[in-house]
Amino acid sequence: MxxxxxxxxxxxxxxxxxxxxxxxxxxxxxxxxxxxxxxxxxxxxxxxxxxxxxxxxxxxxxxxxxxxxxxxxxxxxxxVSLSFQDSRLLPWLRVLDNVILGLRGPGARERGLTALEEVGLAGRDRSWPHELSGGEQQRAALARALVRExxxxxxxxxxxxxxxxxxxxxxxxxxxxxxxxxxxxxxxxxxxxxxxxxxxxxxxxxxxxxxxxxxxxxxxxxxxxxxxxxxxxxxxxxxxxxxxxxxxx
Amino acid sequence: MTDLLPTARTGGPAVLTKGSAPPAAPPQEPGPPVARGTRRRLGPGRPLPFGRLIGPVLLIAAWWAASASGYLDPRILSGPGSVISTASDLVATGRLQDNVLISLQRAGLGLFFGVVSGVVLAVAAGLSRSGEYLIDGPLQIKRAIPSLAMLPLLILWLGIGEEMKATVIALGVAVSMYINTFAFLTSIDNRYVELAEGLDLSRAQFIRKVVVPGSLPGFFVGLRLGVTSSWVGLIVVEQINATSGIGYMMFQAQQYAQSDVIIVGLVAYGIFGFASDAAVRAIERKALSWRRTLAG
The missing domain is CATH 3.40.50.300 (P-loop containing nucleotide triphosphate hydrolases)
Incomplete structure (x- = not known):
């Protein structure tokens, strides 16, 4: 070892x-x-x-x-990006807005959409967090963590x-x-x-x-x-x- | 319903154990549709379109029936018919519109200043310790003092003009806005604050994306109470040295024993109260569409 x-x-x-x-x-x-x-x-x-x-x-x-x-x-x-045991998506923001929350600079939306695609949530950008399953919520949280590079x-x-x-x-x-x-x-x-x-x-x-x-x-x-x-x-x-x-x- | 469930459960497997004879219908199909209702069992039931109007309509119908059958003495309470004809007379002379307009203006002004100041105070108290120490105490004290009790002092300071009227209304509105917005704001989940720190949100972004939407449910509770209290405040101020407004019109009618005019005023107040509450509810439903609650 x-x-x-x-x-x-x-x-x-x-x-x-x-x-x-x-x-x-x-x-x-x-x-x-x-x-x-x-x-x-x-x-x-x-x-x-x-x-x-x-x-x-x-x-x-x-x-x-x-x-x-x-x-x-x-x-x-x-x-530094953080990911928690709960997905911690803000219930009042749609999935894409959760992903790009606090993201600065132009092209934030495009980057968010790319990140959602990467975690297999393409097309769910307009959903509310409560409409996603537990696994999907955690994926969205992962996209939020990674979109910040x-x-x-x-x-x-x-x-x-x-x-x-x-x-x-x-x-x-x-x-x-x-x-x-x-x-x-x-x-x-x-x-x-x-x-x-x-x-x-x-x-x-x-x-x-x-x-x-x-x-x-x-x-x-x-x-x-x-x-x-x-x-x-x-x-x-x-x-x-x-x-x-x-x-x- | 209770004896339907066991039938549904035993129906399938009983056929399957036979094995040799294929059943005519697939065994999993005959589930009685009654067992799976579309209505949430512990919820209040399905919403009806315009269902909220049923109560008021029934009330008016009862009034109509009582006065048409002669059960109601017109000297005590005029019937809906004479109230409507009085209302159309008042509209024809322009008296109703003028008074309604001035009343709406007072209530609107008071509501506007009350909402703005209540929310600003709630945000200031909720987001900074010094704000909380400075603001929360005095507002809790004000909450215990009815606006009516402040009236003598306000008249002394501001006279009996429009400023005094808008101030009395605004004070009542501001307190209910403050109490509810502040309560929801300070109970925003700590995990969201942690998230905002982790995402490096600026203070402005934090307020816009977390604080405001998080305390919005409280804002709407406050707004509905505030709208109601603005009408209450209006009634109070319009009966004190006013020379215009619905309250003044009713007060004059009292002097001349015109119960129909008083009813017209009451109905106007009622319509305003009901319509404004319905409007706030509609906005609330739209703004809080992300919520899943018992009712929705």
Whole structure:
């Protein structure tokens, strides 16, 4: 198992860099001087048991945690897009207006229509959000995230509220869009399979620190039946304390 | 209905287990259409076109019947017939139009200033802490004081002219606009605020795309109450030292015991109130077409 070669990326300006990042709620320290570097265009998944601080880290990187006490250095790119567990479409804006919300410059509508086409929602631009299915709403949210051409895409369990079938489709779509646009991605998830299938690097957060930093060296699209997929999966499940480590042969 | 459902359920599988003899009709078809109604079970039912008029029309019909049968003494309450002939007399002399016009102007002016100031105050109080601390308290106090109670002071300050009349109306309207708009504005989902921050919306964009549409339902609740309160305010101010308006016309009719003229005035007020509320509802339906509610 190769750990991530952290020393190689110092040449390029990283997409995310945290140095001794601390976040605490009262006396409870959630992030303990956490150091993390994500290279431009790197697809990173962040795993961790609930309460391990995944969301706290993501919200810190997204700079949504004004009210949380903390310290440390944090560098993020200028164009950051966020995607949440709920699609968070404004119910009073039509789908296209949701996608291009806050988009500046000419040609915003055209770019929005292109983004909708990319996520398979061509022709739904005039619909109201409540007229879309859960999966379609999440697609629209993805279009809203990508139309901004982000250097960094932060996703907080974006498929958590979807049914299993829709989730499989969304995995394929996300990976496809990632390969076309190449933003750095930080995907928070509690699904080990999802992490191994989508990400090229998987981090495990444990008690406020990164305990495992694993590069996934598999060609895409990945099959869950692949023996090496299972190997990565077992390593991560062990790191998460779900299964006992296999006895050494 | 209850005994139809089991029939629908057992009908299909019973045929299928036979296997050898193919059924004449496909087994999944004979679902009784009664079981699946088109009406939402817990909803209020299907809307009727112009259904809102049924109540008022029935009321007028009852009035008509009572006075035509002689049950209603015309000295107490004139019948619809004499009210209509009085109304046409008043229209012929131009008295009704002149008074209606001046009343509409007063109510309209008061409503306009009340709506504008109520909304501006609500936005200012909702979007900034200092605004809330400065504005919310005084308006809650004003809410507890009826406009009528302010009347002596306002007459002292503004006299008995049109400014006083528009101010009294505007004060009442502004309070209901403020209370409802502010309540909806401050309860806009925090997740949308987070989204707006994530999308780097400017303050102006945030107000236009999130705050205004998010508090629009409250704005309309306030507007409907405000429209009603503008008519109430109008009636109050037109009975104090007015020399024109529907209220003045009615007040004079009282002196000469002309109950038909009073009814004409009441009907005019009623029509205005009903029509303006219907207009606000229509605008509301159009502006809030994105909402899915129990009624719609």
């Amino acid at each position: 190769a750990t991530h070669p952290g020393g190689l990326i110092t040449e390029v300006r990283p997409a995310v860099r945290t140095k001794q990042l601390v976040r605490k709620f009262g006396d409870r320290i959630i992030l303990k001087e956490l150091d993390l570097t994500i290279a431009p265009g790197e697809f990173t998944a962040l795993l961790g048991r609930s309460g391990s601080g995944k969301s706290t880290l993501l919200r810190a990187v997204a700079r949504l945690d004004h009210t949380v006490e903390g310290s440390g250095e944090l560098t993020v790119p200028e164009r 982000p250097e960094l895409l932060l996703a907080d369990e974006p498929f958590g509220a979807l049914d299993a079938l829709t989730r499989i489709k969304m995995h394929g779509l996300l990976r496809e869009l990632y390969e076309r646009h190449r933003p750095a991605v930080l995907l928070v998830t509690h699904d080990v399979d999802e992490a191994v299938e989508l990400a090229d690097r998987v981090l495990v957060l444990e008690e406020g620190l990164i305990s495992v930093d694993l590069a996934i060296d598999l060609p895409t699209p990945r099959s869950r039946r692949d023996a090496r997929f299972q190997e990565y999966r077992d390593t991560l499940l062990t790191a998460l304390g779900v299964t006992q480590p296999p006895p050494t042969a």
